Amino acid sequence: xxxxxxxxxxxxxxxxxxxxxxxxxxxxxxxxxxxxxxxxxxxxxxxxxxxxxxxxxxxxxxxxxxxxxxxxxxxxxxxxxxxxxxxxxxxxxxxxxxxxxxxxxxxxxxxxxxxxxxxxxxxxxxxxxxxxxxxxxxxxxxxxxxxxxxxxxxxxxxxxxxxxxxxxxxxxxxxxxxxxxxxxxxxxxxxxxxxxxxxxxxxxxxxxxxxxxxxxxxxxxxxxxxxxxxxxxxxxxxxxxxxxxxxxxxxxxxxxxxxxxxxxxxxxxxxxxxxxxxxxxxxxxxxxxxxxxxxxxxxxxxxxxxxxxxxxxxxxxxxxxxxxxxxxxxxxxxxxxxxxxxxxxxxxxxxxxxxxxxxxxxxxxxxxxxxxxxxxxxxxxxxxxxxxxxxxxxxxxxxxxxxxxxxxxxxxxxxxxxxxxxxxxxxxxxxxxxxxx
Numbered sequence: 001x002x003x004x005x006x007x008x009x010x011x012x013x014x015x016x017x018x019x020x021x022x023x024x025x026x027x028x029x030x031x032x033x034x035x036x037x038x039x040x041x042x043x044x045x046x047x048x049x050x051x052x053x054x055x056x057x058x059x060x061x062x063x064x065x066x067x068x069x070x071x072x073x074x075x076x077x078x079x080x081x082x083x084x085x086x087x088x089x090x091x092x093x094x095x096x097x098x099x100x101x102x103x104x105x106x107x108x109x110x111x112x113x114x115x116x117x118x119x120x121x122x123x124x125x126x127x128x129x130x131x132x133x134x135x136x137x138x139x140x141x142x143x144x145x146x147x148x149x150x151x152x153x154x155x156x157x158x159x160x161x162x163x164x165x166x167x168x169x170x171x172x173x174x175x176x177x178x179x180x181x182x183x184x185x186x187x188x189x190x191x192x193x194x195x196x197x198x199x200x201x202x203x204x205x206x207x208x209x210x211x212x213x214x215x216x217x218x219x220x221x222x223x224x225x226x227x228x229x230x231x232x233x234x235x236x237x238x239x240x241x242x243x244x245x246x247x248x249x250x251x252x253x254x255x256x257x258x259x260x261x262x263x264x265x266x267x268x269x270x271x272x273x274x275x276x277x278x279x280x281x282x283x284x285x286x287x288x289x290x291x292x293x294x295x296x297x298x299x300x301x302x303x304x305x306x307x308x309x310x311x312x313x314x315x316x317x318x319x320x321x322x323x324x325x326x327x328x329x330x331x332x333x334x335x336x337x338x339x340x341x342x343x344x345x346x347x348x349x350x351x352x353x354x355x356x357x358x359x360x361x362x363x364x365x366x367x368x369x370x371x372x373x374x375x376x377x378x379x380x381x382x383x384x385x386x387x388x389x390x391x392x393x394x395x396x397x398x399x400x401x402x403x404x405x406x407x408x409x410x411x412x413x414x415x416x417x418x419x420x421x422x423x424x425x426x427x428x429x430x431x432x433x434x435x436x437x
Contacts, residue, residue: 001027001029001030001031001080001320002032002033002078002080003030003080003081003082003083004033004075004076004081004083004144005017005018005032005033005034005035005083005085006035006036006075006082006083006084006086006133007035007036007084007086007087008035008036008042008045008065008085009037009038009040009041009042009044009045010041010045010085010086010087011041011044011045011048012297013085013149014034014048014049014085015045015048015049015301015309016309016314017083017085017312017314017316018049019049019056019309020314020317021061021316021317022049022053022057023056023057023310023311024311024321026321027317027324028057028060028061029060029061030060030061030062031061031062031064032049032062032063032064033066033076033079034046034049034064034066034075035066035067035071035072035076036067037067037068037069042065042067043065044301046065048301048302049063051302051304051305051307052307052308052309055307056309069132072132072136073136073140076133076136076137078140079137079140079141079144080141080143080144081144081145081320082137082141082144082146082147083147083149083316084130084147084150085149085150086126086129086150087150088122088125088126088129088432089125089432091284091287091288091291093428093432094121094429094432095112095118095284095287097121097425097428098117098118098121098122098425099112099118099281099283099284101421101424101425101428102118102409102421104424105413105421106412107421108267108280109259109265109280109408110255110256110258110259110265110278110279110280110281110282110283111255111256111259112259112283113151114151114152114153114154114203114252115259115380115383115384115406115407116260116406116408116409117409117422117425119152119387120383120387120403120406121425121433122151123152123155123156123159123391124387124391124433125429125432126150126156127156127159127391127434130156130159131163133146134146134160134164134166137166138165138166142165144167145167145168145169145323145360145361146160146166146167146169147168147171147319148160148168148170148171148334149171149172149316152384152387153172153202153203153334153349154170154201154203154348154380154381154384155349155388155391157169157170157202157335157349158334158347158348158349158384158385158388159388159391159392161335161336162336162388162392163392167360169319169333169335170202170333170335170349171314171315171316171331171333171334172202172332172334172351173314174202174203174253175198175205175331175332175351176313176331176332178196178198178205178251179196179210182222183218183222185236186222186226186229188218188221188222188225189212193213194210194211194212194213194218195209195210195213196210196211197209197210197353198251198332198351199341199350199352199353199366199369200250200251200341200350200351200369200377201344201350201377201380201381202334202349203250203251203252203256203257203260204250204251204252204257204260204377204380205250205251205252205332205351206248206249206250206251206369206370207248207250207251208370222243222249223244226240226243226244231244231276232275232276235254237275238254238255238257238258238264238276239252239257241276242261246373246376247372247373248370251351254276254277254278255278255282258276258278260379260380260407260408261376261379261407261408262407262408262411262412264278265278265412266411266412267412315331315332315333318331318356319331319356319361322356322357323357323358323360325358326357327357328356329355329357330353330354330364331353332352332353333351333352333353333354333361333363334349334351335349335354335361336349336350337350338363339365340352340366341367341368341369342366342367343368343369343371343374344369344374344381345381345385348377348384348385349384352364353366379405382402383402383405383406383407386401386405387399390436394434394435394436394437395437396422396426396436399436400419400422403418403422404418
């Protein structure tokens with residue numbers, strides 16, 4: 001079995017995903033190909049993973065590195081699984097650009113990696129890189145499963161699934177922790193026997209049902225406790241406010257969800273920022289902190305001869321294990337909506353329960369979402385589909401359309417401002433973007 005990790009310079013994340021593989025008995029004897037375009041980060045990841053391989057895996061894995069586009073096809077050759085964790089353009093210059101230019105127009109963001117103008121630009125600069133990956137895979141590992149972790153999840157995974165025959169699934173961290181984190185936040189008990197159902201789209205999937213191990217519906221108590229705290233106090237205020245207004249809890253955090261709708265980040269109503277504890281410019285702040293922290297973390301991960309790993313909650317190794325052993329598991333995955341959610345479009349990328357075994361990925365039919373949940377999803381799906389259309393056709397008009405229909409952008413700016421901002425962003429990104437006509 002061969003696993004190729006694209007963007008292996010993401011050292012901490014590669015530790016989680018590949019470390020999980022190396023401490024899982026049925027899949028720990030494997031070939032691991034590490035691919036990146038940054039030689040220093042690639043070598044650091046190799047050093048770290050080699051230590052883990054020695055300490056927990058008796059060197060059963062064979063780890064090799066592949067640097068640069070010229071070696072990419074060799075890294076992918078014969079792969080059974082390709083894990084994608086790239087970030088095109090990084091913090092500097094592209095993330096800075098995604099925040100600073102919109103700010104000149106009065107458009108503030110928190111994370112800007114999934115929706116909004118930041119998510120649109122991030123997707124557009126990633127599509128050409130994905131095209132290269134997919135054409136190489138079609139040539140040298142056409143039967144591999146492409147596991148995408150890169151954001152914007154729905155824009156990228158949906159693009160992959162519409163432009164290539166390569167089997168693929170998108171994975172996010174927000175599904176598996178949603179129910180547990182909500183209950184803990186409200187002081188309620190959780191155990192692994194509890195049953196819950198989540199479906200929708202990435203970062204805006206809905207906790208549709210949650211029952212304890214006796215079959216008792218927990219939602220009435222969840223809503224009661226949340227109302228007692230109030231949404232102008234406590235944690236995850238945006239998320240809980242939306243639960244009370246829409247009826248269901250959402251998988252992703254408040255800092256994310258505050259920019260997926262037009263109701264919370266409003267220049268006209270600045271008091272909402274404090275009321276809902278919305279951290280504007282949160283992602284750039286995290287990037288700066290992570291860059292500073294990396295100097296210390298680098299030493300811990302690359303120089304510690306006793307470095308080890310405990311299996312994380314990431315889905316990638318679980319998928320591989322289920323396919324190798326034919327022991328079924330259920331995960332939350334991002335796939336094309338082939339009749340899975342009845343009241344969302346067929347070309348949307350949806351996040352639904354998926355069964356995994358040796359026969360592959362079997363997404364589950366969910367049926368209709370509550371109409372208000374589907375309507376909320378559609379405001380985001382519109383942007384996702386238009387961004388994918390821009391990537392597929394290279395027509396600039398669809399970038400404008402995506403930005404105009406984005407709930408936050410359209411709620412704050414005029415059409416003229418949106419056109420001007422998009423033009424400024426395209427010019428500032430320069431060669432990071434393909435040419436649009």
